[in-house]
Amino acid sequence: MLLDHHGAGPGTATRTLRRPVRASAPGRPRVASRPQTRPWESRYSAALHVLDLTAAVAATGTVLLVSAPDVRPGLLLPAAVMVLAWPALLAGTGAHDGRVFGTGSDEFRGVGRAGFLLLALSSFVSYVAQLDLSRALVLLAVPTLTVLTLAGRYGARLRLRRLRARGACTKRVVVVGRGGAVTDLAARLRRDSSGLEVVAACVTPDSRSGVAAALRVPVSGLDDVAAAVARHGADTVAVTSASETAAEYLRRLSWQLEGTGTELLVAPGLIEVAGPRLHIRPFEGLPLLSVEQPRFEGWRRVVKGGVDRATAALALVFLTPVLLVIALAVRLDSPGPVLYRQERVGVNxxxxxxxxxRSMAVDADRRLAELLDRNEGDGLLFKMRRDPRVTRVGRWLRRFSLDELPQLLNVLGGSMSLVGPRPPLPAEVERYDSSVSRRLLVRPGLTGLWQISGRSDLSWEEAVRLDLRYVENWSLALDALILVKTVRAVVSSSGAY
Incomplete structure (x- = not known):
C-alpha cells in the first residue's frame, strides 16, 4: 500500500508555525497555500480509509450476526449509517491529517475522539428521534469499531516506520539556525526515525564548514533558505532556537515561503518538553509558547499508584507457576540464593x-573491580556483552528480562512503579549533577523509555535523556504506551545482555 516516496509528519521536537497571509516582498503578494500533499500521503490515507471501513463493517456485521433474527432487519439501516459515518468522523477529528501519520499520539487520540463522538451521536439521535436502537449496536459495536480501527492504525504505523527506516515516505527538510543547534536537531531527527530527512542546512557563516563536515549535506547561509528549498526539492523547513533566527527573521522567512506549500517548523528550544505541557497562548494578540510545570503529585499520581499495585498483585498471582519454575532453575544452575538483593535509590x-x-555468580560484586578495564559502556554504567560472571540460566533470563520479575514485589510495596526511570545505584547518584538528579522526582520503574529504546545498547547520555524526557512529560497515556511497547522489546530481546 505504501510506496517509496518522500514526506511525513513532524517529530515531537518541533511545532508547526502557521504562516500569515502576507506579501513575501514589497510589490506582489503571494497566495498562502497549505503544506503540499506528497503522493505517498494520499496512498497512505486511502489505505487507512480501507482499514477504517473494514473495521466498521466487521464491528457492525458481528453485532448483526449475534442479534436475534427478528431484530436484524431494524438494525440494517442504523448499521449502514454507522459504517458510512465512521470515516467522516475520523476525518473531522484529524485522524487523516498527513501531519500525524506515523508520529506522536495525535492520530490515536483522533480515533478515540471519533469513537466517543459516534457513541454520543448514536445515543443522542436514538433519544431525540425515539428510535429503538439495539443496545448491542451502540454499546458493543462502537467500542469494538474503535479498538479495531486503533489496531489497524497501529499496524499501518509499523509498516510506515519500516519504510522510513529504508529512507522512504519521508519529508525532505532544510534545517536552519546556528551551527551547534542545527547539528543537534539534525542528529535528533535522524536518531528518532521521525520521517524527516535532512537534505540541506542553512547556518551562520562561521559554522558552515563544521556543519557540512558533521552532517554531510549541502550548507548555505541563513539568507539562502528559500533557494535551498527549491534547489534540493525540500518540502519542510525546520528552524532552531537562536538569536539569529529570532522573531524578525522568522517573520521574513515565513513570507518568503508563502505560496510554495513548504511547511515551516520551529524547534522551541525545549527538546525534552513536549506533549500536553506545551501550548500556544495568545496574550493581547501576541502568541506565546506556554510551558506548564510537570506534575509530580495529584490525582493522576494516585491513580498511577493504584494501577501499579493492582496490576502487580494480579501479575504475581498469575505468574506464580512461572516464578517457581525460574526459581528452581536458578537454584539448580549455580550455588547461591535465588533472589539477588541490591540497594538502589528511589523517589526523592x-x-x-x-x-x-540472581543471574550472576554469588561473588559477582567482588569480581567487578577486575573487569573494569573491559567495560564496554560509557558514563556511570558498567556493561559487558559477554560478562563472565553471568550464569547459563542468567543469560537466558536476561535475554527476555525475566530476571526483573521479582521487582513486581517492589511495585506492590510502593518503592517502584511499573513505568519510570531506571533505578540507579547509590554510587551513580553521588555523581549526578543537578539536571540528572531530576530522575529522582518520580519512582523508578520496572520498565521505561530506556527499556523500549535499546536497553543495554544505549549510551549513558542517551539513557539519561530518555529518563529526563519521561520525567518531564509523564502521563497515564504514556505509561500505557510504554507498557505495550515493552512486550515487543522483551520478545525481540534487543539490547539485552
Whole structure:
C-alpha cells in the first residue's frame, strides 16, 4: 500500500508555525497555500480509509450476526449509517491529517475522539428521534469499531516506520539556525526515525564548514533558505532556537515561503518538553509558547499508584507457576540464593532494596573491580556483552528480562512503579549533577523509555535523556504506551545482555 516516496509528519521536537497571509516582498503578494500533499500521503490515507471501513463493517456485521433474527432487519439501516459515518468522523477529528501519520499520539487520540463522538451521536439521535436502537449496536459495536480501527492504525504505523527506516515516505527538510543547534536537531531527527530527512542546512557563516563536515549535506547561509528549498526539492523547513533566527527573521522567512506549500517548523528550544505541557497562548494578540510545570503529585499520581499495585498483585498471582519454575532453575544452575538483593535509590533520593532473580555468580560484586578495564559502556554504567560472571540460566533470563520479575514485589510495596526511570545505584547518584538528579522526582520503574529504546545498547547520555524526557512529560497515556511497547522489546530481546 505504501510506496517509496518522500514526506511525513513532524517529530515531537518541533511545532508547526502557521504562516500569515502576507506579501513575501514589497510589490506582489503571494497566495498562502497549505503544506503540499506528497503522493505517498494520499496512498497512505486511502489505505487507512480501507482499514477504517473494514473495521466498521466487521464491528457492525458481528453485532448483526449475534442479534436475534427478528431484530436484524431494524438494525440494517442504523448499521449502514454507522459504517458510512465512521470515516467522516475520523476525518473531522484529524485522524487523516498527513501531519500525524506515523508520529506522536495525535492520530490515536483522533480515533478515540471519533469513537466517543459516534457513541454520543448514536445515543443522542436514538433519544431525540425515539428510535429503538439495539443496545448491542451502540454499546458493543462502537467500542469494538474503535479498538479495531486503533489496531489497524497501529499496524499501518509499523509498516510506515519500516519504510522510513529504508529512507522512504519521508519529508525532505532544510534545517536552519546556528551551527551547534542545527547539528543537534539534525542528529535528533535522524536518531528518532521521525520521517524527516535532512537534505540541506542553512547556518551562520562561521559554522558552515563544521556543519557540512558533521552532517554531510549541502550548507548555505541563513539568507539562502528559500533557494535551498527549491534547489534540493525540500518540502519542510525546520528552524532552531537562536538569536539569529529570532522573531524578525522568522517573520521574513515565513513570507518568503508563502505560496510554495513548504511547511515551516520551529524547534522551541525545549527538546525534552513536549506533549500536553506545551501550548500556544495568545496574550493581547501576541502568541506565546506556554510551558506548564510537570506534575509530580495529584490525582493522576494516585491513580498511577493504584494501577501499579493492582496490576502487580494480579501479575504475581498469575505468574506464580512461572516464578517457581525460574526459581528452581536458578537454584539448580549455580550455588547461591535465588533472589539477588541490591540497594538502589528511589523517589526523592530514598533508598530501597531491589529484587531480581540472581543471574550472576554469588561473588559477582567482588569480581567487578577486575573487569573494569573491559567495560564496554560509557558514563556511570558498567556493561559487558559477554560478562563472565553471568550464569547459563542468567543469560537466558536476561535475554527476555525475566530476571526483573521479582521487582513486581517492589511495585506492590510502593518503592517502584511499573513505568519510570531506571533505578540507579547509590554510587551513580553521588555523581549526578543537578539536571540528572531530576530522575529522582518520580519512582523508578520496572520498565521505561530506556527499556523500549535499546536497553543495554544505549549510551549513558542517551539513557539519561530518555529518563529526563519521561520525567518531564509523564502521563497515564504514556505509561500505557510504554507498557505495550515493552512486550515487543522483551520478545525481540534487543539490547539485552
Amino acid at each position: 533520593g530514598r533508598g530501597f532494596t531491589i529484587l531480581k532473580f
